[in-house]
Amino acid sequence: MNCLPGGTEVLLEHGRRLPIAELLDRFEDERAMVAGSRLVPSKIRLATEREGATVYELETETGDRIRATADHPFETPDGMKPLEELSEGDEVMVQPFRGLLDERPEEFTLLTEDDFADENPQLVRALTDRDLLPLKSTDDAFNRLLKLVGFHTGDGAIGSGGQTWFYGEPEDLESIREDIAALGFTPSKMYERERSHDIDGKTFERTEYSVRASSKAFQKLLVKLGAPEGRKIESAFTTPWYFDRLTAWQQALYASAYFGAEMNAPAAQHDKNLYCPKVSQTRTAEVADAGEQFMEELAAFLDRLGIETNEIERFETKSYADHETIRLRLGIKNDSENLIRFFSTVGYRYNHENRRKAIKAIQYLKTKEAVIGRRAAIAREGKAMADGGTPPVEIKSEFDINERFIERSIWGGRSDRPRPPADFPGFEDYCQTVSVGDDYTVTTRVRSIRKVDDEETVYDIGVAHDAHNFVADGFVVSNCGVRMMRTNLTYRELQGYEEELVDSLFTNIPSGLGGGGIVEAGVDTVEEILERGVDWALEHGHAVEEDLRHCEDEGMREGADASKVSQKAKDRGKNQIGSLGSGNHFLEVQRVTDVFDDEVGDAYGLEEDQIVVLIHCGSRGLGHQTCTDYLRKIERQHQGLLNQLPDKELAAAPAGSQLAEDYYGAMNAAINFAWVNRQLIMHRTRKVFERVFGRSWEEMDMRLLYDVAHNIAKKETHVIDDDGTERDLYVHRKGATRAFPAGHPEVPTAYRDVGQPVIIPGSMGAGSYVLRGGEASMDLTFGSTAHGAGRLMSRTQAKNEYWGGDVQQELREQQQIYVKAQSGATVAEEAPGVYKDVDEVVRVSDALGIGDKVARTFPVCNIKG
Incomplete structure (x- = not known):
């Protein structure tokens, strides 16, 4: 914050501009223009002032100038960069429509x-x-x-x-x-x-x-x-x-x-001039x-x-x-x-094509004037040097310009302004080389950056939509989530097959960084998955109808928009459909050790000593790339807002903005991709169990208990006032998961009488829990509870304190847990001691009434990326 001198003019709604210092006392009544996917007005949340700042002046090749502190971010084609990281020749984004100075209208x-x-x-x-x-x-x-x-x-x-x-x-x-x-x-x-x-x-x-x-x-x-x-x-x-x-x-x-x-x-008219x-x-x-x-x-x-x-x-x-x-x-x-x-x-309103052409015209004419200005300066300097006795040959060598121009300047008695050089492009040719965004921004190059003042008062503003809420608190696009599949196998029936099962699962279910999935597809297929979710898997034989009924949102998010996901993200995703990835994502075969609520346990189909399968993964490289894409856009468009957030790792776009809507559509699409990803892994797991145990998955009753999403934002209706007023909100569950109570209309019919299943993974040495949405969750936590045990130490610290091979051996010898991973480092990063006590996490949830204990499980086999 606090980056621009008081005279810097801010473009406001309705084509007005105002010195930033004058916004200090009136920012709450104004809306500043934000260059995003469109040029749109945004409520100003705050305005600040600071004395004694060092200020630099940046000038572009088109003659535009701005003064700012060294840390003030500028939009570039590669995202936001502070002034101190820019150099001569770098490209920056400008929005050439300046508007008119603001005046208070006469009231009548x-x-x-x-x-x-x-x-x-x-x-x-x-x-x-x-x-x-x-x-x-x-x-x-x-x-x-x-x-x-x-x-x-x-x-x-x-x-x-x-x-x-x-x-x-x-x-x-x-x-x-x-x-x-x-x-x-x-x-x-x-x-x-x-x-x-x-x-x-x-x-x-x-x-x-x-x-x-x-x-x-x-x-x-x-x-x-x-x-x-x-x-x-x-x-x-x-x-x-x-x-x-x-x-x-x-x-x-x-x-x-x-x-x-x-x-x-x-x-274009002729001779590099424009028509009237x-x-x-x-x-x-x-x-x-x-x-x-x-x-x-x-x-x-x-x-x-x-x-x-x-x-x-x-x-x-x-x-x-x-x-x-x-x-x-x-x-x-x-x-x-x-x-x-x-x-x-002034320009053109309600005519986007003419406005874009006008932006090109501004930049063309500024470029032409800058070239003419440089040639005029050379002509003056050349004439002065000649008058001072400098030989013509030395004058010609002094300037990077054709000799005829120098000769005419010295001896021809030039009285008019020079023309642009013969190779200067005509307007229509220039337009072919320049791209103007829908927000009317265009790139130009930095000509110079120089220090101008050590003691200047500087100002800044932070913009936000007037609804004052956000798509997300932290920036999230990847739908990490967890699904549990129950079986009718008992732990006794599984014993003796542990090693064969973990090897077969590891071989048949892709994991780790990079490419490789159960299904490899073209971008058209990826787009269909992004739009349709698990319904695509059903159509292609990777799911049954019952799977959809036991999945949050029936495995398809409304509002998913594949067009808002970048081509690069789709390219990353097309070879990763049906893969675990790495990090804390896993597939774990578990046994039910405790059932705390028999009635709800019956509704969920859970009983002690039963074998279940837990699958924890997200939208892989597609989600990560989508996150990266929108993070860069947010940094370009909402840097003032980001500077207000309590952690530099957080990012947000104001709700109601076009960027927020685009992000929400892309996020919903990534959620659909993640559901399909887990569905394909579950489908492959059924096939592995069939081969290992020699029975069909139907005979083993391998049914989806529930799939619940982690780390996503959803539009929901909640009561937030004592008088019972309902409001539509974005609920962003970062490090949290949905926990709707009994009777909530969004709980699947099979579980509506008892409440939504909530799956809380622990570490691979401590087990996991199944909860149900608690009655107090809607009042206390917007229908949410924790989504896992949570880490106690960083991955780097974990690798310094644990050795992967030792962790594997101890788990197998002391707890009969079979673990297989792509590397020992992965096992070390996920060692049981790295995580919080899942029992305590669940105790708090149960005590608060936001997620009630139903059953506890313990690992048997675990595969990781």
Whole structure:
């Protein structure tokens, strides 16, 4: 925190910018723009100030400058990096739209109920219920309405029956739908139809996309705020009646939305120059003066921002049979600085393609100006050296530039600005080499970093969504979990087969780091698993219907989105489907030593001396890669928030943000992958038991008791207030597992009367427990309990204190536990002494009533990665 000088301007919602120091006293009322998968506003959680900081200035090749402390993180194509780790030539991400300086709007009332006195009272009620009447110039809803009125003036239509139409590209119409919905109205779905057009005798087809709102109240509101009614060609509309009373940034909301609908995109003219961006209208001769006034009012607004326009063009056009028409046109002067000012402060709203093209235009023009500036400096220096008597040959060798340029600078009496060199690309060629993100960010290179001050006051802000809750406390994507399979085998029946069984399991179930799984598949199959979960395994013969009924969420998470999982993660996962992995993941054959609750034990199918199988693993490399992918995104987009967290290992994205939604979809997909992973291991385990014991798995009654997920976040409804109020929450169970009590609707039907099975693994020398969800869990722990014994020491410390071979030998000789692993180091890392006392962990859970003891198990055979 505390990284930026007070004059650093922060981009705020609605295209405003404000010096960061001024946010100290008003940050709670503001929303800063966050560059993520989209450029979105986010609530500011805090603002801080610190004196006496050392500050450096970073300048890019496009001439952009920022001052910051050495530890201030900058977004780069490789994630967030502090300034002190950046060097000349490194790439950083910039978002070139600067917006306009914030001004407090003059407060005045735009509309009251009196303005709708002739309307149906239900219409008025529809507006008052949505807090749209009275409507004031300082209302946030008014800012959305300004954009909608501006765009509608350009590319909308007032239809019969209260239908208000907007026309545009699908991506742009989605933004319009969001704003309509934010006002409390229901936008339609996206419509599309093929249209034929005839221009100057040339006929062509195009697809027309549209969205409508069917509320008469919404339509009347837009009309009262200046949206033209009837045929626009015959209308005498100008800018809205209140336009001159607005602040510049509010005027820009209206104007930029109109430009988004009507202005042409940045395009190359010739000789590395751009065309003038233009808007035009056709009006009948009777109302042409109003049209010209409309253009003049827009030009005056731009002039106040220092943006020059060309003279308004007015010329006759092909007239209709019943009236004469006039064409009016307004253009932005196309010198570089003027275009940069226009694109970076006003630009286009509700037109994502033009906005992206405008970002490219800004960077192109800045690059061109930087090149021209350098050539002008060389020309001046060359002339000065010549005037001082330096021979031309030495002057030419001084600069990395062609000789003709130097000669003309020395002897030609250059009076104008140099042109860019012949090999400087044209605009369209440049656009092919530049990528602009959906958040309107683009890469540029660092030109220089220099120290500027040792004693400067610096500031920082932390952003968060206004819901103030998070997808996760710690960043988690891998669904580690555990499933237990019961059998009708007794410990006596298994004795004598331990060594054969552990060897066969180790041979047939892939484990350890890297690739290798029971099923190897293409990415298409991985995507199907990510979307469908255990249902995929059922279809392909790796499961039976009963398995799904005894799995949390029936083995498929709603909201899983394979498209949010990276290709790299899918590539890692496709060769690991059905594998244990390494670390604390294992497959363990156990015997039931104690049953504490006979009634629940019967419901779970557990009895003393019975053999069960415990499988503990997650989503392997796919989950790990997904975690890494989103961690980097969070570091880029929410570094201010991360700096507030109590541990540097924690990361979070604000709930409601696009990144959070993307992460949640990816996490649910990884959960599905993990369930399939455990299902395939269980299926293979059944086959191993069949070979070792010479009976079918059905004869041995090898049924899934339950599969419960660890370390995941889920959307759930919980009572959090004394008055019984329910709220939808993200419940992140890190180091925890779900423990829903009897009667909860999400407990499988087979166990609903007694409560959800909860499986608590211990160490491979101490055994594990089966609990049921306790009655107090919903009140005390959001339906949760511990998910295992938990470590007492790090893996490094464990390897220093234990020798794997000794641990294996002691377990076998002293406790008749057969362990097999990929390496002795793995056994040492997982030695019984490394873990907490599982008996004490479960005692606490049982005493609190969040997870009640049902049965205890003890290891017989264990395989590890």
